[in-house]
Amino acid sequence: MRTVATALAVLFSSTALAAGTVGPAAADSSTALSISSYGDIAVDGVHKRVYISDPAGNKVVVTDYAGKLVATVPDLSGVRDLAITPDSRTVYAAVPGEDAVVAIETSTSTTAARYSTGENTDPQTLAVAGGRVWFMYGQQPSHHLGSFDPAQSTPEMVLDQLPDLGFYDAPELESAGSTLVIGIHGTWSGLAVYDVSSGTPVLRKQGMPAEAANYMNDFALSADAKQIVAASGESPYAATAINTDDLSRTGGYPVEAGNPNSAAIAPDGTIALSTFSWYDKDIFIFKPGAKTPYRTYTYDLNTSGGDTIAGQGLTWAPDGSKLFAIASGNSGTYLRVLDNATRYPVKASVSAPAKATRGKKLSATGKLTSDKSFPSGSTVTITRTDIDSPKGKSLGTRTVSSSGTFSFTDVPPAGGNVTYTAQYGGDATHAPASGKDTVAVSRTPTSLTLNHNGSLYSYGTDVSFTAHLGSTYKNRTVELWVNPFGSDKPNKLVKTGKVSSKGNLSTTVDMTRDTTVTAVFAGDARSAEPGDLLPGQVVRRGLAVLQARDQRQVRRDADRHARHRLPDAHARLVHQRLVRRQRELHHLRRLEVLLLHEVIRLSSHGRAPRKWGPSALSPLGRSAPRVADTPSTTDRRVERAGPDGSVDRGSVPSMSISRIDQGA
Structure with missing residues (x-):
């Protein structure tokens, strides 16, 4: 059972609507949950806490309204359903692994009491109605209804309170005041409405509209216990609106891409539905009796934050200001928090000139757009952001016309990019919104x-x-x-x-x-x-x-430049000249060594130097000196190829060559 403190919900809701909303709109958020499975969710409106059960992890995690973990209640074997009392003081948890219902004190988020339901009872689902805690217990194929009064010093467990009925699976329980509704999920779905004010369930009506008789995944009961919305298998895809008194169909809420898997009703009657959808819309928000949603939410399968909404994974904050959704994704389970879901979305726009002159007046216009008209006297706040005022400077408020339009003028004192922002604070039926435009002001x-x-x-x-x-x-x-x-x-x-x-x-x-x-x-x-x-x-x-570069870097840097494009054409030209000059220096050095070797050879053998042509001496010519591959231990042979193709061989003492290399 997804529950909120309904008695306080009405009070908080009326307070919020009277006060309205001032300031920028809060952003929707998504926070990863430290759970390995999802069981149920309950919201404490007094302490602004969200309770989420983790059956596989044997715990209940407690977060704030932003999804930040604030506490963990451990040692709850297989914990399933959660239900919160109308005064928000206690959250009850069905713990089948302990054959017990556990009370969690909301002021401290710690276990306050354990109520044994009897050996092998395995309580599964529960609700709080008429001052008692009601629970479904048993194993397949037989589940039964039991209850106890937590106000008693030693509560008496009353079992099998519907002696003529047994359920194959544990039905869903929902409650409001002294009304308890039992809902059967699956291929053949059904509802039964009971009055439990006396402590004994008295049947008021049972049955199911034909349109919703198959594959109900979830249902929600309104705070006044007058309406049920069933996330059923109605065709085409829709949730079914049902009158609680006679269980007749009063309408439907069409969704897309599949049957709804979760339903929740806000204190003001706003309906939230979800579908298990990877590629289409995920959450739909309806006003009571509407045929089309006024808000939808779509989440990307490939992004973090959870794409698909869990079955029975929606619930409202008691004041209706937030909608909480349990979402699953590739990287885990998340708590999505949707702000202002009960209010009509508003789009704000600002249209200013693309360019302007500093110190001269400019004019701009704007517009608020919504499916619902704006109250008379609605205003927007105009802010200018520029180099001198990076945090923004207020230009005051402007009144919005009945058609949603407004206008303003300004004399920009600073040049550069100047941004004008119009902020709408929202009202009882409209969510906050803002729009902006940027003007390029001369300098x-x-x-x-x-x-x-x-x-x-x-x-x-x-x-x-x-x-x-x-x-x-x-x-x-x-x-x-x-x-x-x-x-x-x-x-x-x-x-x-x-x-x-x-x-x-x-x-x-x-x-x-x-x-x-x-x-x-x-x-x-x-x-x-x-x-x-x-x-x-x-x-x-x-x-x-x-x-x-020096000569030792020529080859390394030339290779690097061959792999990377140089910055521009001028740089490439200078680089080419540089490399060519370094090559010339390198060959001139080799030629110097060659000439010194020739002088030594002539002095040793008395031969005249050969008359090599210019191509032989050119550093870019094809003739080049080379050192013999296998020099003797006493000398090093040098071969020279002349321009006519002949080869001259001579020997030079190794010590002389060493001296020449050192001096070169």
């Missing part, structure tokens, strides 16, 4: 430059980069960012501060690879870069600088 041009753009430096050179900021209104702070080439060196803020009296801010960079230096000016209320005067608040100037 005075300024400049931001950075020196050394495109310059070339030797490897390891320390270079000072200076940003220069032009005239501004207030802000004189500039950021300097350094981004060396390569994913292993991320972009880094190296300096931030106010520029000097000359408008300059400098930083020194050790040039060990291609580097991009960026200066950033965040702008202010009246100053911005040309080209950024209207929409933006951040001004940037980029600079790409290529540095020279």
